[in-house]
Amino acid sequence: MKLGLSVNLNTLPIWHRKGRWRPQLLFTNQSQGAVFSADTGVFQDVAGTLPVTQPGQSVARLNDQSGLGLHATQSAPNSRPTFGRHPASGLRNRLPNTRMDGAALxxxxxxxxxxxxxxxxxxxxxxxxxxxxxxxxxxxxxxxxxxxxxxxxxxxxxxxxxxxxxxxxxxxxxxxxxxxxxxxxxxxxxxxxxxxxxxxxxxxxxxxxxxxxxxxxxxxxxxxxxxxxxxxxxxxxxxxxxxxxxxxxxxxxxxxxxxxxxxxxxxxxxxxxxxxxxxxEEGQADIPYLGFDGVDDRLVLASAFSGLTSYTLAAAHDIAFLPAAPNEGIIFGGIGRFTKTVSSGLRWRNESTANQVDFSTPSVAGRQVDMVRVDGAAAPDAWRNGQAATINTTAGSFSPLVGLTHVFSAGNAYSSGRFYAGALIPRALSGTERMTLQTWLASKAALTI
Missing domain, CATH: 2.60.120 (Jelly Rolls)
Structure with a gap:
């Protein structure tokens, strides 16, 4: 299903047209940032010595692919997300066991x-x-x-x-x-x-x-x-x-x-x-993801992504709503509740500095690619599945980023859902970079946008 983003390959840099684009190229001369993908650098131990090999295994470490070392880990076993896979066509069968696991003659x-x-x-x-x-x-x-x-x-x-x-x-x-x-x-x-x-x-x-x-x-x-x-x-x-x-x-x-x-x-x-x-599903590629339970699952960044006036947050996900705040969900969170989130309702907040933006794009179920781009104190830009969102700024100009420290949690709030890939980029991307990153993220969730 086409979702509205048309990428003209003739306008993309030569390294992307030849299929050699890597998200690390977004971080040239940068000192902080991260790229995460559920199909790369996923480990069962915090030290990163025991790779995840099977669906159902818990994830203690997710390596940053930017080259800057902002790895995400979780030392508490009960708070670790779970590695999973589903067909590229999407998850339809809601029964938990049709493989006959556990049956005995x-x-x-x-x-x-x-x-x-x-x-x-x-x-x-x-x-x-x-x-x-x-x-x-x-x-x-x-x-x-x-x-x-x-x-x-x-x-x-x-x-x-x-x-x-x-x-x-x-x-x-x-x-x-x-x-x-x-x-x-x-x-x-x-x-x-x-x-x-x-x-x-x-x-x-x-x-x-x-x-x-x-x-x-x-x-x-x-x-x-x-x-x-x-x-x-x-x-x-x-x-x-x-x-x-x-x-x-x-x-x-x-x-x-x-x-x-x-x-x-x-x-x-x-x-x-x-x-x-x-x-x-027969004939369908397997799409890996990290599953978060909405109770206590979260990953902690090696250091805070913070102190910025221009940056881009992006993720491919299938997030569920928070029961206490049905318009919101956390992907990248900070020290305050909902601090700097890309969310189900495309709501971006920084409560510690009283800044808030609401996007008119409605919440949708299923896989999606969300992106927020901030360039200075002006209201940010936002996109869902390549479609620009209408923005209402409810609290004036924006202050510098306070700090992102977690994946799928902020303060004492946790989100549930599936995480396919995401990026924290310490600058506002250009239009071509944004479209290229959106296409890469969409590929991780088997979406066409």
Whole structure:
């Protein structure tokens, strides 16, 4: 999808047209600044001797790529961000485990186990056996035998109730391949995928994908789609329901590639690991990122980026809103709350000197490239995904930069989301430099702008 920035290659410097541009070139003759990228210089230890190699590993050090040594580290293990990856197409499947991580062959409670985060209700564990976790037609698959007497409608849940955030009025689709491969459908009156949704007070309603028991012998993708209705919806989930007609059952099912996405129909299969930080899609490149939890995760810069009257802040990110300040989120933060931030609402603040700028560009969900450029005391310029933002200066001229010391936190405030790449540059970039940097940042998040 084009987002509005047209870069004329004929106007770019020769080193960029030949594909040799490096962000280090922005720091010639500079004494401070930094460039960070989640695909380079990421380590599990503060000393930088143990590289991150797998999604789900914690990040203790992110090396500055500018050559100026403004590395970002975190000595407290519980406050470290997590390394993750998702497909270049973006993250759609919200289920935390469709790779079948944690599944084990055998009867539940006697060596057997369903995939981590999965659950089953209304049938004894002794009546549930995992027979296989071998892939099927290239999809992750689990084969389950249900052999016993249900106590109600059997429900196989692919995620806990509160794990997938949603809201009233959104359209969601749950899907999975479900096929009967053994036994019979005796005493089963119906089979359906169902999306259920909840508020903070409990269950609100469901979208039933319809009974497919007449085609259950076929290996086809099943789906349940609908608009979430009801006041105050906070979460949704997907489950497979086998309606009981009474009496014992003996049926063997293959369940492949369950998916839950905010869409009106199922899209390409994305396979997710149990840790939630490893998502892949066939034919799509893997995009690395650092995930911050919004609770205490943060990285600390080796020294403060400060004392400047002209500078540029830029980042490729997918930041979430702060609950206490829904128009703001922190990428680069300082000693005061929201000091010098590039944010979800494109709000830039320096509360310690009472300066504030609000940009009219609305907050958007998903990956984006944000940039703020300050050149002296005048109001700064800002761009989101290459589009210039309209600016209102609410507190007059700007004072020199007080100091940026953290990534994804400022004072006692923390942001959650994904960080792909970013830069702290100790001068106001030219137009050509800005467009070149925006293009580089967009490539780190697999965006075209």
């Amino acid at each position: 055998g009867v539940l409670g006697a060596g057997g186990a369903l995939p981590a985060t999965w659950g089953i209700s209304n049938i004894p564990n002794t009546a549930v056996e995992v027979l296989s976790t071998a892939p099927k037609a290239g999809r992750p698959n689990i084969r389950i035998r249900l052999n016993g007497t249900p106590t109600g409608n059997i429900q196989i849940n692919f995620t806990p109730p509160a794990s997938v955030s949603s809201a009233t009025g959104q359209t969601w689709t749950g899907s999975a391949w479900v096929q009967q491969v053994g036994g019979s459908s005796a005493n089963i009156s119906g089979v359906a995928l169902i999306n259920t949704h909840f508020s903070t007070s409990g269950f609100l309603g469901a979208t039933n994908g319809g009974d497919f028991s007449s085609t259950i012998a076929q290996d086809i993708r099943r789906a349940a789609s609908g608009i979430l209705s009801g006041a105050g919806i906070t979460n949704t989930r997907i489950l497979l329901q086998l309606s009981s007609a009474g009496g014992a059952i003996d049926i063997t099912l293959d369940i492949s590639a369950p998916q839950l996405e905010q869409a009106s129909a199922p899209s390409a299969v994305q396979v997710t690991g149990a840790n939630g930080f490893d998502v892949t």
